[in-house]
Amino acid sequence: MSENIKRVEIRTLQPSDYKELKQVMQHAYVDMQNAYWKQHHIKSLIKKFPEGQFVALVDGKIVGCALAIIIEQSLAESDHTYLQVTDNYTFNTHTREGKVLYGIDVFLLPEYRGLRLGRRLYDSRKELCEKLNLKSIIFGGRIPGFGEHADNLTPKEYIDKVKQKEIYDNVLTFQLSNDFNVLKLLKGYLPIDTSSMEYATLLIWNNIYYTSQESTTTKSTVRLGLVQWQMRPMQKLEVLFEQIEYFVDAVSDYSCDFCLFPEFFNAPLMAQFNELPESQAIRELAKYTKSIKQQFSTYAISYNINIITGSMPLIDQGRLYNVGYLCRRDGTIEEFRKIHITPSESFSWGMIGGNAIQTFDTDCGKIGILICYDCEFPELSRILAKQGMNILFVPFLTDTQNGFHRVKRCSQARAIENECYVAIAGSVGNLPKVSNMDIQFAQSAVFTPCDFAFPTNGVKAEATPNTEMILICDVDLSLLNELHNQGSVMNLKDRRTDLYEIQEFKN
Secondary structure: OHHHOOOEEEEEOOHHHHHHHHHHHHHHOOOOOOOOOOHHHHHHHHHHOHHHOEEEEEOOEEEEEEEEEEEOHHHHOOOOOHHHHOOOOOOOOOOOOOOEEEEEEEEEOHHHHHHOHHHHHHHHHHHHHHHOOOOEEEEEEEOOOHHHOOOOOOHHHHHHHHHOOOOOOOOHHHHHHOOOEEEEEEEOOOOOOHHHOOEEEEEEEEOOOOOOOOOOOOOOEEEEEEEEEEEOOOOOHHHHHHHHHHHHHHHHHOOOOEEEOOEOOOHHHHHHHOOOOHHHHHHHHHOOHHHHHHHHHHHHHHOOOEEEOOEEEEEEOOEEEEEEEEEOOOOOEEEEEOOOOOHHHHHHHOEOOOOOOOEEEEEOEEEEEOOHHHHHOHHHHHHHHHOOOOEEEEEOOOOOHHHHHHHHHHHHHHHHHHOOEEEEEOEEEEOOOOOOOOEEOOOOEEEOOOOOOOOOOOEEEEOOOOOOEEEEEEEEHHHHHHHHHHOOOOOOOOOOOOOOOOOOOOO
16 A cells, blocks of 8 residues: 555645545444544534644545544543533533643544554644643543453453553554553443443543743654664665665654665665676666665655665766655655765766755754765855754765764764754675675764753764664754854854855856
């Protein structure tokens, strides 16, 4: 299913969506006949609380939905039934003075559950909860697997076994994995839910950013996953995909927002062309780039993560470039090209540089991407910083420690002078049957500015040198804003633009 998907989107529900939404509800709730919202219910919810109703779309088609209201905390945490909390489906319990976002419903078409759409809908609720400065998200959750164990287990015993992963409940297990905790057990919550024997768990997620006074605080922590890639013989594209997916899956399991791969990570495929001159072998490798790009996009959607694909050779109008792609988790793709080509790339392969200097908008703010040698030219990152970049990603490939330390030291300098985070990821190992790619040395890392809010040496995290591994690291974007305005030194503000300035020439 996911291999042909091009775009995933979460947006607010509109009245015109009802006809399509009804079909989704009917397919999602096959075990509860006629248990779908009527049109007047949906219109009422949208009128009362439009920003609280979300739909998930895949390639423009509605495949899931999450409905919610705001209620008083005392009602949310009390013993109640579904009828009571919705005031007999009128939703008159909704009040802007309330402090709890109460989940009325979440449903998905079964065939789309592998795309982590449920998690995305829950994340949208969490973001809304933070934006509105609400204390928590609470809802009554079904336990549809309980009916099969009711003869042997009490509801409490069943819930405990699900928590301990001795029993899998497709609803409760999912909710627990999304950071919800069981507050209490409700009896007679939804009489038509025979699978749950009319029981429900009252689940809660607390907003740690909640303040008693109105606050503009929003979640600012971004989690990075860096792949320190081991070069190994690979004769087939399918083997490469298998290795890529392994890392994307692992990084996604840690709820990372970004996954960064190294420069020319796909070089092992060039071994089959090693009898050709180097300039021809690299062009044969370039024939795989389109397929690899599309596979990366599929993984970005399926694993709900933004992927920076490292880089690969690309032939465009007969010219050879070093390119990479930002594959966002919503299905959109953008290309970036290495601007400064090394003497080796130019002499051995006939490669030329790109011409675009740009930042990229993501769901975690603006980022910049520079490939290897590009980070050694401070003008590029300064232009990106002026465009609002918070995180600079540098996929690299270096054969010797000399080359690695050039990339490392320059990346550290970029973090200090531009008051941003810099993440670098490279390859390790060797490829004895690939000319011009014999050995690699790397130590992937995340660098920060050097000020009191950051590590003293400006190193947030480092991988083990020359060892295949994943580096996971959280960066706090709010600290950058503090640095911009209250740092011990403020490199961006203190520039003498009356004496000098960096200018980008538009093509």
